[in-house]
Amino acid sequence: MMRSVPHHEPQQARTNGSLTEVAYEALKERLVLLDIEPGAPLSEQSLSAELAVGRTPLREAFKRLESDHLVVTYSRRGTFATPVDITALSEISEIRRVLEPLAAGLGAVRADAEDRRHLEKLRDGLAALPADTSARDHMEWDLQVHRAIYRATHNAHLETALVRYGNLATRIWSVAAPRLADVGSHIVEHIELLEAVRGGGSERAERLMLEHMQAFEVRIRTVL
Template sequence: MAEGVRESSTSQLMAERAYVYIRDQIVTVGIPPGSPVDEEKLMRELGVGRTPVREALKRLSVERLVTVYPRRGTFASEIQLDDELWLTEVRVPLEGLAADRAARRASAKERRTLERLSEDITREIAGGADMLPLVLLDAEIHRAVYRAAHNPYLESTLTTYLNLGMRIWFHRLSRLPDLSPHVLDQREVIAAILERDGDLARRTAEDHLQGCSHSIRSNA
């Protein structure tokens, strides 16, 4: 039985590693929207068999990052500008809820992490950081807030939406305006959380996301 448990654990680890790798390839448009997903290539890059790759693709299909066409194969999902509007429409109230709950529930360790991330924003922008590290830092802050909300359903849902939203950012990165003012807004979100002001955290989180969305759609 112990051997079977070890094999199952190893299989789950391989599937998770495959999922993270393929997800990141799609989110950062390393696999461009509409492109076929080459299972054989992914198997070689990951050093795994077909099963972990296919399990990962099933998860990514549920998360709308890949689209499966019978008898044609699996493709990175297309991106439409309307996707950003629809995502923002559902993300705004949930992001606000996560920030509110983080303000009320964050542990001491999570609060220290958020404080460090706030300092990272100041350092990156003062150093003239390119768009890419700013986008990645913004995403890291969102994930830290989701964890600090201590609601696994909220965290799971928002992480899925964040991945979809980041993919749009990466797809349009060369055409986006300077987003550093919007990333700076995250310091206000973090400050409200650290002050345990749930109402203010909710408002600033919602304003941050709406501001980013407006900038993206204004430069379509």
């Protein structure tokens, strides 16, 4: 259970904490989807103004992003987006092939009413995607689907681990996407997966997720 903020905690500490989260989430998505290019510098001054956060919460966000292997900070040089390590695909895939089906199976069993409503909304959204949806938007949908399934496990440790490895895998996919013939077909696979998790079919959900993971790796390797 998350610790509630004590009433005696200074207001500035609470404010900095919430602003750190704002900066962290905003930068994480840009780094994962390569809106911030690998190797690009992250300017504290410009980001502080753009995100409307102070230097202290921004630096705290940088620390969290560094632990996620999304940025690297050098003394006297600054903070930079990490390169995309394509060679790490095998190691990342080994972990995801085990944990992703586990999450799908647990999510099918543990999802509450709110989870199932969200999964249904994602399923309907995917089914209505227009044919001209960009590769980047497809990848954003992919992140949303996987993260919704992680949340449905109600296992914070599993969710944290999967978000981290999913982010790293998405960065590799973002490099490969321009050379893939049909990114959308990979995302459409989620419709059946979402129905399985939402409907409580744990074995089917596990099987579909494993097949999805295997297909993902094969697709990436064809263009890398």
